[in-house]
Amino acid sequence: MRALDRKLLRDIATLKGQAAAIAMVIASGVMTLIISVTTYDALRLTQQRFYQDMHFAEVFAELKRAPESLVERLRETPGLNLVETRIRAPVRLEVPGFDDPVRGLLLSLPDGRQPALNRFHLREGDLPESGRSDQVVVSDAFAEAHGLRAGDALSVIIDGRLSRVRISGIVLSPEFVYQIAPTDLLPDYRRYAILWMNRRALARAYGMDGAFNSIVASLQAGASEAGVIDGLERALSPYGLVIAHGRDDLHSHRFLSDELQQLRAQAVILPGIFMLVSAFLLNIVMTRIIRTQREQIAVLKAFGYGNGTLAAHFGLLTGLIVLTGWLLGVVLGAWAASGLMTLYAEYFRFPEIRFRLQAWVMLLALGVAGAAALIGTGRAVWQAVAVPPAEAMRPAVPARFRRGWLERKLFGRLLDQPTRIIVRNLARQPLKSGLSVLGIAMSAGLLMMGTYQLDAVDHMIDTQYRLVNRMDVQLSFGNPVPTRVAGELRHLPGVTAVETHRSVPVRLIAGHRRYATAILGLDESPGLRQLLDARQRPQRLPPEGLLLTDYLARDLGLAVGDRVEVEVLEGPRRRVSIPLAGVVDEPIGVSAYMTRTALNRVMREGPAVNGAWLLIDQDQSQALFDSLWALPGVSSIGLISDAERGIREYMGDTVQMFALVFVLLAGSIAFAVVYNTARITFAERARDLATLEVLGHSRLAVSWILIGEIVILTLLAIPLGWAIGAGFCWAINHAFSMDLFRIPLLITPRAFAVAAGGVVVASSIASLMMARRLGRLDKVSVLKAVE
């Protein structure tokens, strides 16, 4: 081994604390990249494979009822490939040992066979036997939530008639990867089930003999989805078409796409920020490490080492550190990503999540880390190479000195005052001090960004469930009922307040943009379901016109006063044009609102409602639920507290889990930065400090010179860190706006506190370590080392 290589290894061994800290910074950047990209990639790949293997349909339509003979005509729709008809029935279930009401969707499957489209992945058991009417297959999430196995019994209430069935198998379907009830935002596997039974049996129970009310279809290669949908709409409209739509309007697919979109945004922006910070820190640290080697470089050059050899030497030094960081980041990142994938698997039901650490992702991380290193250390290495060899002949210390006015003013006179020494040290090299401050500030900014994400999600849920949704129970009726139902509900046990509403599924059309959602018809000044304005105050509904979630209005490119085309997807298909009267600020979900009376007019109906919100006395909830289920026409009962818990868990498992990982990484970066700064300060000051101690200054005073400098740098970094952190939060906020939820750009005092506290703790630990190091320092040898 060449002596120069041995020097490299020994240098790394000497710098091990600092090298480890830098490697940690790089590892953090690599980890964010691996986690984000791998999670995105795994989910996307799993989705693609599952869709493909299961022949996931591309077009869907719901209607009232059409004769089976119509299928021949549907097959002639241009662009259509395969088409399958089926029966879809909302049901209620009774699960032995579970008291709460359970809703479900019962679908038909071809007699004992796999359908051609939307095939099942059988997790357990078998499909119902041909000809059997007492067997069902159930979705795996529901089965898992209740501990149901093949062979277990269930009661299904179809159209008011109870039938007892047995579970023949447990399945997964590409149509219900994300499995939620129509009005919910999040899955509730215990209270909502998807089931399938033989077509003949369901037809008989649901009064659909020789008929169907749902179709799924696939497209020919290159066919236009919109064209096929139009064709189906024309063919089906005489049969009470409700909606024909593509995958984008399918709940499961929409949520999955949203999640993927969010992960993709995250995969770009988070590693971007972390890598930026890494590159910057690498720059600061490597520049200083290399600067401490100036004399050595000069000596090597004096003896004839060429620039290339020296650049390679320091390049290798950086390279080894980067490589270590990269390796660590890949290993930890893969581990964290696989953990996060398990959490995702709870919400997105796939047969298995195809987690794989792709070579290209690792190479990408290496490339990004390498680029960061190059940007970070290129200048430092260049400076090293540019050291004039004559420097070796000069005594080293004076050459490093740059005299500032502050120093000239303070020099000598104030040498005995440690604090002045600190100020002098800092002011003598303002650029270097500034870079240290910026480095610490950036790590504070990362801490703030992570905490912001954690807190903003909580704040968002608080807004939704304290200000927007103020009801305890949400009821929906299968069909519109007269408004007097409110009075009846009011008399049920435990009900303290009632508000009714009308909800109509619609498609909003603005220009060529379309969006399927529902219009909620509310009281003018709803109390249990508030509509907030931009300043989060409840607003009244105007007597005419539509309110839209502001995110949706923006998405559709609508301004207040514009007219929105509304296609009514209930009853006879009609289009009406309604002016946009205002926007609603709500963080979760998107919707449209108008007064109930105006919505009744749009529907050309008398005063009618199809849903109610209740406030209840929790002590009487059991009695209330019993009587609610006894009411005819109630199709679903939802507990808002369950919904809130559900969304908190979901956010906790996904967005917040990511954020927590990033806070931890930011914390370790903060420590790495402060430790490095302290370590370099120590190296630069050790001789001065030893001299002072030898001259008779107390250990405390001398330690203060060292620690005080770190303290001042940290204190200066905090406000700057807040500013940088606010910038990071803004960037994250923009990446995380989607249909499902919008995280507000609201930075909590806690985020500021974590940012400041994180660097303060880091600098305290680093200070203690440096004080101990100072204690162990062999003064004599330090003084002897130069001169």
Place this chain on the structure above:
Amino acid sequence: MTEGARARMNAEPGQGGDPVGTSRPGAGSIVFEARGLTKTYRMGEVRIEALRGVDLTLYEGELVVMLGASGSGKSTLLNIMGGLDTATSGTVCYRGQDLTRASQAALTAFRRDHVGFVFQFYNLIASLTARENVEIVTDISPHPMPAERALELVGLADRMDHFPSQMSGGEQQRVAIARAIAKQPAVLLCDEPTGALDSRTGIRVLEALEQINRELRTTVAIITHNAMIGEMADRVVRLRDGLVESVMDNAHRRTASEMSW
């Protein structure tokens, strides 16, 4: 430069001497030849004229001591001759090769192949042992002697695996000398090699340099502000305010061990 033109520098312009110098019987061929060398440092507004027109010739195999007060330009001159720095004007030739016009790469090669440096502050690499500090030079030179031999020459055979921090100043400086001679350079340029040492240790270091000069016939230039050291030289060059003040031949070189200060 022909054999007949072998000359020693003995004058500066103002003194009316022969600029090429008179021949110097018994000396080897010319190794370095500096003519009208100036060096100006610019520090902001201030211009410092470190060298103001130096003429100097060094011959093969001789031991030259350069004396002068601090700031007289000794280090600057040595740095330029060693290819560590470039002159503002004038020329320096090494065996006929013009260093003032050489590229950085050529200067690097020149330093690597021909010159050994000894610095006042040793400038050993702290993370390398004595042997490795020597090897860092032998690794890249064309005809090195084994690192062990170089260390034996300076009397450090038993210190090969010590790190600089485990050695005294004199030992460190001797490692630095071993490092400088291991490549078997044609010239050894030493800038205040004893400056940081006490007299006894300094003498040991000078003995080592003397031995190299005698046994390997290496041209040795030693910078010092200690006039005593001049007694061991073939010639003594005095610098003052960036000019050569005088050049003096020593009829009788004293050995380092005969000296003390």
